[in-house]
Amino acid sequence: PFSLQNQNYKCHGSSKGKEREQRASIRFKTTLMNTLTDVLRNRPGWVEVKDEGEWDFYWCDVSWLRENFDHTYMDDHVRINHFRNHYELTRKNYMVKNLKRFRRQLEREAGKLEAAKCDFFPKTFEMPCEYHLFVEEFRKHPGITWIMKPVARSQGKGIFLFRRLKDIMDWRKGTAGKKFASLEAQPARAPTATVNPSGTHDTRSSDDQKDELPVENYVAQRYIENPYLIGGRKFDLRVYVLVMSYLPLRAWLYRDGFARFSNTRFTLTSIDDQYVHLTNVAVQKTSPDYHPKKGCKWMLQRFRQYLASKHSPQAVEALFSEIDNIFIKSLQSVQKVIISDKHCFELYGYDILIDQDLKPWLLEVNASPSLTASSQEDYELKTCLLEDTLHVVDMEARLTGKEKRVGGFDLMWNDGPVSREEGAPDLPGMGNFVTNTHLGMQGRWEVGVPGGAGGIQHSTV
Amino acid sequence: MLQEESDLSLIIAQIVQKLKGSSLYAQLERQAWASLQRPEIRLESLKEDIKEFFKISGWEKKLQNAVYSELNVYPLPSHPAAPPEHLKEPLVYMRKAQGSWEKRILKSLNSMCTELSIPLARKRPVGQQKELLNKWNEMGTDEPDLSLFRPVYAPKDFLEVLINLRNPNYENGDSLSFRTHLGLIQVPLKVKDIPELKECFVELGLNTGQLGIDDSTQVPPELFENEHVRIGQKVLAEQDSAAAQQYIRQGSPTALRAELWALILNISSQPEDILYYEQLKTNVIQHDLLVDSLIYKDVKLTASNDDYYFVFEDYLYQVLLCFSRDTSVLGHFAYNSASPPKSYIRGKLGLEEYAVFYPPNGVIPFHGFSMYVAPLCFLYHEPYKLYQTFREMYVRFFFRLHSISSHPSGIVSLCLLFETLLQTYLPQLFYHLREIGAQPLRISFKWMVRAFSGYLATDQLLLLWDRILGYNSLEILAVLAAAVFAFRAVNLMEVTSLAAAEAVLADLSTLKVMPLLQIFLFATVT
Numbered sequence: 001p002f003s004l005q006n007q008n009y010k011c012h013g014s015s016k017g018k019e020r021e022q023r024a025s026i027r028f029k030t031t032l033m034n035t036l037t038d039v040l041r042n043r044p045g046w047v048e049v050k051d052e053g054e055w056d057f058y059w060c061d062v063s064w065l066r067e068n069f070d071h072t073y074m075d076d077h078v079r080i081n082h083f084r085n086h087y088e089l090t091r092k093n094y095m096v097k098n099l100k101r102f103r104r105q106l107e108r109e110a111g112k113l114e115a116a117k118c119d120f121f122p123k124t125f126e127m128p129c130e131y132h133l134f135v136e137e138f139r140k141h142p143g144i145t146w147i148m149k150p151v152a153r154s155q156g157k158g159i160f161l162f163r164r165l166k167d168i169m170d171w172r173k174g175t176a177g178k179k180f181a182s183l184e185a186q187p188a189r190a191p192t193a194t195v196n197p198s199g200t201h202d203t204r205s206s207d208d209q210k211d212e213l214p215v216e217n218y219v220a221q222r223y224i225e226n227p228y229l230i231g232g233r234k235f236d237l238r239v240y241v242l243v244m245s246y247l248p249l250r251a252w253l254y255r256d257g258f259a260r261f262s263n264t265r266f267t268l269t270s271i272d273d274q275y276v277h278l279t280n281v282a283v284q285k286t287s288p289d290y291h292p293k294k295g296c297k298w299m300l301q302r303f304r305q306y307l308a309s310k311h312s313p314q315a316v317e318a319l320f321s322e323i324d325n326i327f328i329k330s331l332q333s334v335q336k337v338i339i340s341d342k343h344c345f346e347l348y349g350y351d352i353l354i355d356q357d358l359k360p361w362l363l364e365v366n367a368s369p370s371l372t373a374s375s376q377e378d379y380e381l382k383t384c385l386l387e388d389t390l391h392v393v394d395m396e397a398r399l400t401g402k403e404k405r406v407g408g409f410d411l412m413w414n415d416g417p418v419s420r421e422e423g424a425p426d427l428p429g430m431g432n433f434v435t436n437t438h439l440g441m442q443g444r445w446e447v448g449v450p451g452g453a454g455g456i457q458h459s460t461v
Numbered sequence: 462m463l464q465e466e467s468d469l470s471l472i473i474a475q476i477v478q479k480l481k482g483s484s485l486y487a488q489l490e491r492q493a494w495a496s497l498q499r500p501e502i503r504l505e506s507l508k509e510d511i512k513e514f515f516k517i518s519g520w521e522k523k524l525q526n527a528v529y530s531e532l533n534v535y536p537l538p539s540h541p542a543a544p545p546e547h548l549k550e551p552l553v554y555m556r557k558a559q560g561s562w563e564k565r566i567l568k569s570l571n572s573m574c575t576e577l578s579i580p581l582a583r584k585r586p587v588g589q590q591k592e593l594l595n596k597w598n599e600m601g602t603d604e605p606d607l608s609l610f611r612p613v614y615a616p617k618d619f620l621e622v623l624i625n626l627r628n629p630n631y632e633n634g635d636s637l638s639f640r641t642h643l644g645l646i647q648v649p650l651k652v653k654d655i656p657e658l659k660e661c662f663v664e665l666g667l668n669t670g671q672l673g674i675d676d677s678t679q680v681p682p683e684l685f686e687n688e689h690v691r692i693g694q695k696v697l698a699e700q701d702s703a704a705a706q707q708y709i710r711q712g713s714p715t716a717l718r719a720e721l722w723a724l725i726l727n728i729s730s731q732p733e734d735i736l737y738y739e740q741l742k743t744n745v746i747q748h749d750l751l752v753d754s755l756i757y758k759d760v761k762l763t764a765s766n767d768d769y770y771f772v773f774e775d776y777l778y779q780v781l782l783c784f785s786r787d788t789s790v791l792g793h794f795a796y797n798s799a800s801p802p803k804s805y806i807r808g809k810l811g812l813e814e815y816a817v818f819y820p821p822n823g824v825i826p827f828h829g830f831s832m833y834v835a836p837l838c839f840l841y842h843e844p845y846k847l848y849q850t851f852r853e854m855y856v857r858f859f860f861r862l863h864s865i866s867s868h869p870s871g872i873v874s875l876c877l878l879f880e881t882l883l884q885t886y887l888p889q890l891f892y893h894l895r896e897i898g899a900q901p902l903r904i905s906f907k908w909m910v911r912a913f914s915g916y917l918a919t920d921q922l923l924l925l926w927d928r929i930l931g932y933n934s935l936e937i938l939a940v941l942a943a944a945v946f947a948f949r950a951v952n953l954m955e956v957t958s959l960a961a962a963e964a965v966l967a968d969l970s971t972l973k974v975m976p977l978l979q980i981f982l983f984a985t986v987t
Contacts, residue, residue, distance in 0.1 A: 230772050231772035231773045231774070231775060231776065231838070232598060232599065232775055233772060261772060265598065265599040265601075265602070265775070296771070298768075298769060298772070302769055302919065305715065305839075305919065305920050306839055308715040308716060309715045309716065309718060309719065309839055309840055310842070311716075312716060313716055375768075377768065
């Protein structure tokens, strides 16, 4: 790459660059036992510490974070892989709330057209507190299908579809039932958001806290009935976004990812068959049709090529551009809420669904995307993903801070849009502005990958 | 001069004969009649006016495409006195070999049939028919018990037959000389060498733009890609088959490929075609054939296990089951050295009046057959379009990959071409592999039989098949196979066993075919 003397280009991350301490070895800690451990252990100069040892880098799980982050002191150079209150983005009910608020703000500031760009999330209502609003919406569109999802569970657990209010009566009689009963007795009112001293975002009023029953929050969401099908099957996309900071917002988009297929053919006649509708690999693995030898994933490159053979280049370009928009808007919506700590970075797994009109929808954002590999190809993808993540985090202080691409990551947002062209000013107003994203396009094995010591050799032919 | 003229008139007569039976003829006739209403058609100059009308309305182009298609597919008559077998295969020993191979296959099929006590064909009871109709779009969910079925043959069985092929008229002499062919194929067929291949594949040269090379992200699209796409759109607008075939030699843009292939193969989706497909579907519903189980088994074993094609499992059934009932496929046996197997109605063995072709299309699938269809699912998703394209590809190209013939695109010639290229231009490698018991053909045979489907990444495979269509020849498969060996030569020189050699060549999914071909043909010092 040629000289990056562009004044318009803002640096990112540690512009201190070479001033940062070059450490002799980097002590890492993790509790995961999968691809991540392989990557960390193979990284030159990285040493594992266990138990109570001091660490420079910790890939932790969210429960540890919740219990310990607030009373852990970290030196300047130390890095950890989650933001303290990431759930503002990753818990479905909070994300909806933040997005709705951001949308209102956008409408006030920039008009309806700009606000409409936030309409990538199917209509969602928090349960039980928005139950009445939900019923109102439900009655406006009789006969459509809705999906009920628990806010905090993953891997497709606890999800079901319904079309009639009757269908959720039984569910209501369960653990959440009493909750509903108490709510219905009271006049409907807007949920009050109270922030408890412990920092948890909690919408329960003080009355309800008296309840002994642990209430699991759900969301009821409009089910997308016309998904794009390939080979008669429904699929969703898993895309990886790495956020290095929120204030200012700096986010990287990984070029690779995959499309996850449902094992069975899509039909609306059997909404009870969760195997049809849920595309998580975890759910598919328990389906009677599942054969482990059969991957049910396509790499994104394949998916993009498939689309290119069916739709015009403009349509494909437009789709991917709308997908970029999902990332940016969702991150912007929580930008002011998430505690931006310089020690924190986070690798998100975005789940995107495409409908038959080639419109992308955001299903959810995962703060801990699965790093376990389901096949050799998957293993390679995740290994490269993690290696490149560590390159961007740059504990070794090798990056100059001016890179637009590191391995398979493209700098997508740097306190503003980033242009694809080398050395071009990042001014979106200019006619030829093309964003610096390459989702599903050629992978990381191209000429001139900066900052890469170690890493996998790939032949170019 | 006279000979040429009479040849030409013979050809014309033959083509006219063929086209007279086609729907295009009926359409042209209708159009001609309808055009009489038009003001520009005058009685005095009827012929010229109608011709002019055809030219303007695009019907002439359609006729042109049809003629071009016939010229491509049907071999030119060699001699008016030549018997029809000569059209299938001029060399007697090849015909004999094909005949005995067919006998073996049929024997194998019949014995499987007797062993399992399953009839070759039976009518489905009404209940089952209804069930199948309901499940038509998701036949992949069925898990019938296929454990007792075996594929009728696998490519390696076929290879053994080819290895034992000998021309009884050819005396090699026992002494080894530099002319001795060290490969597995020991028949004296003429194959091209690199200078001839360079002439033949001139558009793949270093100075010509290619998709698969000059459209990579480092190359600015203004240099080649944009213009190439523009020309492609123009070709499609003109609906000219011959132009499309010439154009596609440099590769097809992804967005235009489906239409270009349809144009080159002269496939138009008329209502009759859709109806014909539905008819075939009805045949499938009503009758159950033994080959259906073979097809199921093949799909389950190959395409369903493939990382990319598993998604299209259902389409494969819909195409292959209908294919086996399509009697129009029997037409290609006129120029195929193979002949459709005959079966007899129960109890009437040997009586010609009770003979039927089995399966109805005369093609018995082998292990890996479904891979011919799988890549096409990337281009077409209406079943009838997918079906038509596959059928056309089969009767033009794929049949040559599993029948014994002397045709330059036949599998025997391809094997010989591959081995000769290797022996002539990579003698050290060839000799080394031979010494360690790893005859190269044993590894590359399966690639060529499948036209590389399932071995290359899909986008690369489609670029390769673009060139098959463009050059109307399968020779490029042999060239690519040799180019792959050349590319991995360094690693191959280090191996000491067949298994190790197989391992080096096990994964072709990262290869880019066009640079490989270009380097092998145009950039290697010969």
